[in-house]
Amino acid sequence: EVHLVESGGGLVQPGGSLRLSCEASGFTFSAYEINWVRQAPGKGLEWVAFISESAGTIFYADSVRGRFTISRDNAKNSLFLQMNSLSAEDTAVYYCAREMLGVAVPGKGAFDVWGQGTMVNVSS
Amino acid sequence: SSELTQDPAVSVVLGQTVRITCQGDSLRSYFASWYQQRPGQAPVLVIHERSKRPSGIPDRFSGSGSDITASLTITGAQADDEADYYCCSRDRSGNRVFGGGTKLTVL
Numbered sequence: 001e002v003h004l005v006e007s008g009g010g011l012v013q014p015g016g017s018l019r020l021s022c023e024a025s026g027f028t029f030s031a032y033e034i035n036w037v038r039q040a041p042g043k044g045l046e047w048v049a050f051i052s053e054s055a056g057t058i059f060y061a062d063s064v065r066g067r068f069t070i071s072r073d074n075a076k077n078s079l080f081l082q083m084n085s086l087s088a089e090d091t092a093v094y095y096c097a098r099e100m101l102g103v104a105v106p107g108k109g110a111f112d113v114w115g116q117g118t119m120v121n122v123s124s
Numbered sequence: 125s126s127e128l129t130q131d132p133a134v135s136v137v138l139g140q141t142v143r144i145t146c147q148g149d150s151l152r153s154y155f156a157s158w159y160q161q162r163p164g165q166a167p168v169l170v171i172h173e174r175s176k177r178p179s180g181i182p183d184r185f186s187g188s189g190s191d192i193t194a195s196l197t198i199t200g201a202q203a204d205d206e207a208d209y210y211c212c213s214r215d216r217s218g219n220r221v222f223g224g225g226t227k228l229t230v231l
Contacts, residue, residue, distance in 0.1 A: 035220060037167075044225040045159070045167065045210050050218070059218050100172060107155040109212040109220045110172035117166060 002026040002113050004096050009118030016086050016122070022079040022096030022115055030054075030074035033099040035111060036081050038092035038120075048094070049081065063089075086122045093117040126150050126215035128223035135229040136201045144196045146211030146223045156194035158187060159210045161225075167210065171196060198228075206230045 008020040022034070036048040049070040050059040058070055069082040079096050097111035128148040136142035146156055155174040159167035169178055171187035174194060184199045194213075198205055211223040 037222075044208075045161075045212075045222040047212070047220040047222055050220060057218070059220075061219065095166060097167075100169070100178075103173060105214075106153065107157070107173035108214040108218075109154075110157040110169060111159075111167070111212070112169050112172075112178060114166040114168075 004115035006096055006115040006118035009120045011121045013124050014087055017084045020081040020094055024077045029077040034079050035097045037095045037097050040092040088122050091122045093119050126221050128211055130223040130226045133227045137231050139200055141199045142201055144209050144226045146194045147192050150213050150215045151192050151194050154213045156211045156213045158196045161208045201230050203230050
């Protein structure tokens, strides 16, 4: 069965750092583009970052560019999000989400598998 | 602009048809996907590439769109369809973008 499992969330002080992980199972991880998506309490979904299959292409939302770094280790079926200079505005549930295979460029943004999410709380 | 705009809330009488819309300039060039999110759960993809339905999604869910508008239609809404719905697309830079979400109430 296909799974994505996030970990690494928790309570961190403003200005601090946190590294999230997402472990994949049940599919060929290296064949898929993956994203991080977050959701602040009571708010909507916000796309955070994208990484291509071989990490050759990476995109970030303006709100995190320069502070967050997305990476992956295909040998370990794992995705990461290094988050630095955290502020209260980064408090959210963070999901990793797999892009559907075989979707042409105009249809990108189709996330067919999601993890259960990991909560990040930035507070003093 | 890469923003996607959705009505914050929509209601539908049980068994009737409801349309949820998403507007944005990027939809002239790129297709929308739609997600259903129930409270406390991860989102679920219900429509991709404007009108394609993933396996396991009931056929009462359909998608369409033209120009700057994408639509998700639920024909014969069920109580179980009460949820938040989000559209998503990409922009010219390759970034993905979500709409603000629509809370669907089934009366």
